[in-house]
Amino acid sequence: MVKTIKTKRLPKDPGPAGWNEIYKDKSSFPAVDTDIEVDWVVIGGGFAGLGAAKRLLQLLGSKERIAVIEARGIAQGPAGRNSGFMLDLPHELNSDTYVGSKEQDLRQIRLNREAITMAESIAHQYGMDKALFSRSGKITASATERGYRSIETYAKHLTALDEPYELLGADELYSLLGTQFYTKGLRTAKTAMIQPAGYIHSAYKGLALEGVQVYECSPVVEMKLNDSVHTLICANGSVRAKNVIMAVNGHIQSFGFFKQSLLHIFTYSSMTRAS
Structure with missing residues (x-):
């Protein structure tokens, strides 16, 4: 039986992420623009997604294919805005x-x-x-x-x-x-x-060298969950995976989970301009 979940809302752009803006050696990853098949897919390319992908790599090595999908650019969301x-x-x-x-x-x-x-x-x-x-x-x-x-x-x-x-x-x-x-x-x-943005850029570059497929600017707009293989639909492609890990933190409500169970709190601060 297939369960279809349509994403109710996508991440909004609140403006430049300070840590990401001042970090010069940014990584760049492709968007999902074709149909991909993996064993594991992690939705969310922040610190939770990074930790999940790295732990999978430690446990599985190269035995299974792992992908990470980020809706925005790496470190353009909360991962580039936290306290440091x-x-x-x-x-x-x-x-x-x-x-x-x-x-x-x-x-x-x-x-x-x-x-x-x-x-x-x-x-x-x-x-x-x-x-x-x-x-x-x-x-x-x-x-x-x-x-x-x-x-x-x-x-x-x-x-x-x-x-x-x-x-x-x-x-x-x-x-x-x-x-x-x-x-x-x-x-x-x-x-x-x-330095959260620099750290996460460097970590994902390292994961990519170890074989993890990293995709950015690829919001998941729909999920078709099946008993055997799940399908994630993006704007210009899809990802089929046996296992899905949701690492989107509070945004998980947009996928229909934990309804009326989470309170979103934003504690972003400003960064002083260089003199």
């Missing part, structure tokens, strides 16, 4: 727990670190320099009494989790940051800084 860091520890300084209990906190931290470790291994494998991925650590700093109290609460939380940290005074912060504004701080070691 990968956190392992809680980001909410004043919470008593990260996600609910100490056990849940520790599990979430382990998952975060697995993701960072995987990202780091991809960066090393594909020869990325520190401008694209770096284990920089994280400094939380303040210049006010209210901020000091938040740092103290954060330190107590980390102590309860048996997580190491370093408290910093004004002189140490000045030597690290080059500003005398901050007077107290806390440093943890395992956060990674990332």
